[in-house]
Amino acid sequence: MSMVSPDSCISSAVAAVAYANFSARYKSRVANELSSVCYCITLRKLATLMTNPVEMQQKGVLLVIYLLALYENSRLWWLKLTGTQTLTSAIRDGSWVTHMEGAQSILAHRESINCKEGDKYLSVLCTHLIVYYLKESKTPPLHFDSWLQSIPFHSPHNKQLVFLMLRTAEASIMLKEESATDRLIIPKLLDSALSLDFQLEKWASDVPLEWSYMARHPISHHGHPKLARELLDLPYAPRYMLLHSGILAAADWNMYRATRIRLNLAILEFLYKVPSNDLESQNLKCHITDLLSTLTHEIAYAIPYSLSLPADGTSDSQSAEGIPGLEAYVQLWPVLTGYICSRHRLVEGSGCVQTADWFKAILCFMRDSVGLAKVHLLLEEAAPS
Numbered sequence: 001m002s003m004v005s006p007d008s009c010i011s012s013a014v015a016a017v018a019y020a021n022f023s024a025r026y027k028s029r030v031a032n033e034l035s036s037v038c039y040c041i042t043l044r045k046l047a048t049l050m051t052n053p054v055e056m057q058q059k060g061v062l063l064v065i066y067l068l069a070l071y072e073n074s075r076l077w078w079l080k081l082t083g084t085q086t087l088t089s090a091i092r093d094g095s096w097v098t099h100m101e102g103a104q105s106i107l108a109h110r111e112s113i114n115c116k117e118g119d120k121y122l123s124v125l126c127t128h129l130i131v132y133y134l135k136e137s138k139t140p141p142l143h144f145d146s147w148l149q150s151i152p153f154h155s156p157h158n159k160q161l162v163f164l165m166l167r168t169a170e171a172s173i174m175l176k177e178e179s180a181t182d183r184l185i186i187p188k189l190l191d192s193a194l195s196l197d198f199q200l201e202k203w204a205s206d207v208p209l210e211w212s213y214m215a216r217h218p219i220s221h222h223g224h225p226k227l228a229r230e231l232l233d234l235p236y237a238p239r240y241m242l243l244h245s246g247i248l249a250a251a252d253w254n255m256y257r258a259t260r261i262r263l264n265l266a267i268l269e270f271l272y273k274v275p276s277n278d279l280e281s282q283n284l285k286c287h288i289t290d291l292l293s294t295l296t297h298e299i300a301y302a303i304p305y306s307l308s309l310p311a312d313g314t315s316d317s318q319s320a321e322g323i324p325g326l327e328a329y330v331q332l333w334p335v336l337t338g339y340i341c342s343r344h345r346l347v348e349g350s351g352c353v354q355t356a357d358w359f360k361a362i363l364c365f366m367r368d369s370v371g372l373a374k375v376h377l378l379l380e381e382a383a384p385s
Helices: 009-026 029-050 059-074 095-108 121-136 144-149 156-177 185-206 226-232 247-273 279-306 326-342 352-370 374-382
Strands: 214-218 240-244
Touching: 009 029, 009 059, 009 352, 029 059, 059 095, 059 121, 059 326, 059 374, 121 144, 121 156, 121 247, 121 326, 144 156, 156 185, 156 247, 185 247, 226 352, 240 247, 240 279, 247 279, 247 326, 279 326, 279 352, 326 352, 326 374, 352 374
Parallel strands: none
Antiparallel strands: 214 240
């Protein structure tokens, strides 16, 4: 930030996110008011930039939009405190969706862009855009994949994963929208979806050795900060965690697992729409159910490490210093996906209820301790009708 003017749109956007996160974690009214002020300043500056066709094409505009979307996910929900609902993080079609669609609109008009090596934030923005497409069952815009080609990623296998996520978003929509009555198109759709799942599986087997490291480690219940102990001491918390070679690796692996879960749930739902009870179809349903159970449990075991909670504990601090900050944002979608899958009507197996309770506890932890206010709405949407 030392290279950015304090009067810039990016500076005010960063301040809005920082104050919003602080207010959500510490229930500070002063920080809440400051975040609102910075947010309004950012919106005014962004509106000015968007009126200039040249300025609108600057890459920094996308960063500001991403930060504003992050602000919406971090914004403290004041309804219970004030009795009035004024913040869009608690509204289904609030500004988070608006910001995502705004970023999509800008990208739709850019078939290519000259990026520098330091522009890796663009890959983060596009990843969350694809998550938005997957969650909301939206069709990605034209030229999105060609635009992705020009963006720098932190590694080649991360880039490959993001492209597979994009293909999954497209395939899931096709499976969802198909009526499953056309006998000619059913085999083609299934073959295409299963081929995509194979590509995802191959991604997992082809990642570099330093990225593929995984190990189980028992979770110690001593030495963690108080809030972390309250999470890890729950009766349905896992007794061990799945370690990866680093936080970036853990994020990629959980994105991979969540993507395969979304794809296979779409395939499973499609199979149940197809009027067929032959042995091959039944075997495929059983295989997918087992796979979903495995992937869901892997996310459950990987989350403690992904949230930077050491297996052996840390100092017994009573402060929130040992609690993860906004890095938990990247784990929100995998956790939500695991929660939805473990409660899905077509997914049965031992430990589903316990796993669902664990995922719900993590989501509440993200909402109450990390400060991701959007979780409140996500839990409401995932509640049984």
